[in-house]
Amino acid sequence: MxxxxxxxxxxxxxxxxxxxxPELAxxxxxxxxxxxxxxxxxxxQAYADAIAGRDALVCYGVKANSNLAVLHEFQRLGAGFDIVSGGELARVLAAGASxxxxxxxxxxxxxxxxxxALAAGIKCFNVESAAELERLADIAQEMGVRAPVSLRVNPDVDAHTHPYISTGLKENKFGVDIHKAPALYRQARQHPALEIVGVDCHIGSQITEISPYLDALDKLLTLIEGLADEGITLRHLDLGGGLGIRYTDETPPHPADLLNPVxxxxxxxxxxxxxxxxxxxRSLVGNAGILLTRVEYLKRTEVRNFAIVDAAMNDLMRPALYEAWHGVVPVETRAQVAPETYDVVGPICESGDWLARERALAIEQGDLLAIQSAGAYGFSMASQYNSRPxxxxxxxxxxxxxxxRPRESIHDLFAQERVPHRDKVSS
Known part of the structure; x- marks a missing residue:
């Protein structure tokens, strides 16, 4: 795909x-x-086919693309949802999710x-620290409910991906050291407001090989067996997300390539x-979207040529943040124009405002370009930097x-801002 x-x-x-x-533009x-x-x-469907006839739940990672229409589509198809904030919970509930x-x-x-989340009655909290476990227990007890708990363990597995999106190593902020997890499970078992339901692991993103998952799985299964010996039984095993997509020449695995050995x-x-x-x-939405942008100017210098477009790092942050590669293709073929090598850059006042570097493009001023594979971490990471809607x-x-989602207006940029009257600040 x-x-x-x-x-x-x-x-x-x-x-x-x-x-x-061009019609949409x-x-x-x-x-x-x-x-x-x-x-x-x-x-x-690739995930649905891989889990067919098995006890499995695919929870779409909302942070990749949180538009209500996207969430509603996955809800209709049978997805669960993986959230990381109260705002994302509100979104998935608004989209009709259970x-x-x-x-x-x-x-x-x-x-x-x-x-x-406790009031809504979610399936599970993936707890990432001892301090969080204590807070969750206190709040659940205060509310008179039991909180379903799964510990996110850190297996110290290298996912062989960009360091900013690697989450399964000891030096990462995520999860509980897998060797310290049994003690936390024992602690959770003793608290009447906590209900142990599973174990969770997420080792990174844009992973294009299966072996890191299987390394993590082996460690998780050993942990689960050790917990069972102590009478702590789990209901589910959460292997997280992270399967990659094709941006350039990657050959990412099919979901079944992962799930069959699991x-x-x-x-x-x-x-x-x-x-x-x-x-x-990412693997559900990344290749499902493009960012359409128009060439405002072609600027040639002794060192580089620049295609200055109306999209920028505030629209697609991944290249500036990760030096990520996205394909760039002209929307209309111009056979009479000789290709030249361009850096595709935006209008923001930052040298880091680029979308692609050294691309051979046969284009003219005013042409449309499609930035490919922009369905994941595109709009969801967008900002209004430089006061750009x-x-x-x-x-x-x-x-x-x-x-x-309609385009934001200039007025939308400051509609929620307030100027104090004279020297008096009021709420």
Missing amino acids: TTASYFSARDGILHAEDIPL ERHGTPLYVYSRAALRAAW PKRVVFSGVGKQAWEIRQ FAALHQRGLHHLQVILEPG RAAEVLVDGQDAWLI
Whole structure:
């Protein structure tokens, strides 16, 4: 499943499914996020096929793309949800999700978020520290409920990915040292307001090989067996998310490539009673979206050529943050224009404001470009830096297109701000 499968050229013009991208740009302006509903469904189906007939739950990682239309689509398809904030919980509930299919991850859960999730009746809290476990127990006891608990353990496994998105090493802020987890489980067992339900692990993102998962799985199964010897039984095993997508020449594994050996290991070690939970984000939405942008200027210097576009690092942060690679293709083929090598940059006053470097492009001023594989961590990481309104978002389904988030207006930028009257500040 690649971006090209759902964003293909016809008669020299790039389409989103059956709609020419220039039509969407004319209708909604640029920068513009465009998502393919067929791509979302195809990515989901790969997971659905891999878990068919098995006790498993796929919880979409909301942080990848939290638009209500995207959440609603996955809810309709049967997904659960992996959240990391109270805001994300509110979003998934607004999209129609059952709280019983929601797991709450994250290292810094605030008291109000815990209360909100307990009141909603979520499936599980993925607890990431002893201090969080204590806070969760205190709040649950105060509310007169039992909190379902899964410890997120850190197995010290190298996922061989970018250091900013590696989460399973000892030096990362995430999870509980796997060697200290048994003591925390014992502590949780003693508290009447806590109910032990599972164990969780998440080792990183954009992972393109299966071996790190299997290394982590082996450590988790050993932990589970040791807990069982002490009479602490678990109901589920959560392996997190992180399966990668193709941005350039990667060959990411199919969900079944991961799940088949996982279920085989559970059966071999007599742990087939455990429900398996996955928390994919990027692999469900990454290749389902593009960022459409227009070339404002072509600037040539002695050292570099620049294609200055109307999208910027505030619209797509990944290149500036991770030096991430995204494919860039002209929306319309210009056979009469000779390709030149350009850095594709935005208008923000930062040297780090670039979307792609050293790309051979046959383009002219005013042309449209498609930044590929932008469905994950694109709009969800967008900001209003330089007082730039955030882009619109569109969902395409065949010949139909829905505006699922209007473009912000200039007024929206400061609508919630207040200027104190004279020297007196009032609330």
